[in-house]
Amino acid sequence: MLANTRNVLQFPVLMLMAGSMSACSWLGIGGEDGWLRDREGEYLEARIMPPMQIPPGLDSFTIDELYHIPELPPGDRAIYVTPPAPKPIDTRIRxxxxxxxxxxxxxxxxxxxAGQVWPTLRDYWSAEDVAIxxxxxxxxxxxxxxLPQSGTNxxxxxxxxxxxxxxAGNSEIYVRHISDTGESPESMPISWPAESQNLERETAILASISLYLADRTDIYRASSVSMLAGSIELQGKARxxxxxxxxxxxxxxxxxxxxxxxxxQAINNANIEIVDSAREERRINVAFTGTENQEDPGFFGRLFGRGNDxxxxxxxxxxLIENGDxxxxQAETxxxxxxPYEQDLLIRTINDNLI
Structure with a gap:
């Protein structure tokens, strides 16, 4: 009796589900042309559209191409049938x-x-009312x-x-300053010196930018990302x-x-003891215990005799060995x-403490 009742109830439920699915297709919700359709692979058929044209008189300062398509380089290129996996996230990002x-x-x-920093870096100059x-x-x-200096030429x-x-995942910002008395035309290309002409002005701008970036906590949530700046080399300067x-x-x-x-700085950050160093010989002698944390043992370590001895x-x-640029x-006992274990751990510990 219960089995018959269950069969009787299943039939109208199945009919209702089938009707709902057909209704979704009829209303344009599902199906191949509906807005809930499977979109997998559609990007392969995307077309390149002309750049957005900003009407004259309007500001195009914040307009970027979100997905920049670079020109194809000459020569043979690798063709991926299956796209490669993304690069792992670097855990040293602070x-x-x-x-x-x-x-x-x-x-x-x-x-x-760089893709996260670039929009905020541009916003800084906009907030300071300085044209780029x-x-x-x-x-x-x-x-x-x-930028004219008031009261002077x-x-x-x-x-x-x-x-x-x-x-990887960290960025560095450098500022360079130059000044003149206004003799060169505005549009004339600048031959930038190797160092700022006025270090005090460079320092002041760096401090101002750093305070602005520190206040923008949304930068880490990637609320605004430049895909063009994202093409800046991702590989860090330490490998x-x-x-x-x-x-x-x-x-x-x-x-x-x-x-x-x-x-x-990295060796000191890792609490590794520097026994001796000779800059002219490009060497640093250190005492390493083979542990990632060389701080003094805690209360229970001292109580039960697990001390540094x-x-x-x-x-x-x-x-430090120079090899071109x-x-x-390298490290050796x-x-x-x-x-091998301690040598590998020493180098990795130093690398993790590079800032």
Whole structure:
């Protein structure tokens, strides 16, 4: 009796579901032409449309091509039947804004990609009511108009460079300043010096930009992203190279002066003891315990005798070797004995603490 009742109830339910599905197609909701249709693969048939034309007199400052299609390079290219998997997310990304300094050089480090930073960087100049006369988001470069200094015949101009940081997912911002007395035409190309003519003005702009970026917490949620600036190289300036046992290395795309400063800072950040260093010999001697955290043991560690005296200490020589425009960071034990696990962990720990 229960089975018959269940069969009787199933029939009208199935009829109602079938009617609903046909009604969805009839109303234009489902089916091949409905707005709930399967859209998989439709992007393959997308057409390239002409750029949006902004009427004269209206501001096109915030208009970007969201999905830039680059020109095809010459030569043979790899054809993917199945698209490759996306690159893994770098876990060393630190949200926040830091102004780094080395000698007379200074730059901003921010834990966001170039595609995330670029729109906010442009917004900064708009908020300051400063016109941008040249911008190239693919190269990460923009230049301001000449800014007159009140009470004098001087005028000032700034160039901003956006580059990848040491690690993927981080970005660096550089500012360069130049001034003149107004003798050159506004449209005349600028020959930018290697360093700012006025470091105080460069420092002031860097501080102002860093404060503006620090207040824009939405930058990390990618509420506005430039796809053009997103084409800036994603590979960071620091790269781990696994060249075999006892030979894990860091490759830095930096000049030696900055590489030395960054390595010293990273070793200190990792709480690794620096025993000795010789800049002219390009080496740093460190004492490494083979653990990622070399801080003093806690209360229970001291209570049960697990102190630093039971931790194996290995002395390493960290060398910075120039190879063209790159620096190779290598480590070897002072005794010459093999310690592949500790050598690999030492290099990785230093790399993780590069900022």
């Amino acid at each position: 949200e926040g804004v830091v102004v780094q300094r080395f000698g007379d050089r200074a730059w901003i480090v921010i834990g966001a990609t 006369v040249m911008e190239n988001p693919v190269q990460g470069v923009l230049e301001t108009a000449w 001087l005028r000032h101009k700034y160039r901003v460079q956006l580059e990848p940081g040491l690690h 781990l190279i696994d060249a075999g046992p006892n030979n894990t290395q860091i490759e830095l795309r930096l000049d030696f002066e900055r590489a030395w400063s960054q390595m010293t 039971e931790v194996t200490r290995i002395d390493f020589i960290v060398r 790159r620096i190779s960071v 002072l005794s010459g004995e093999s310690a």
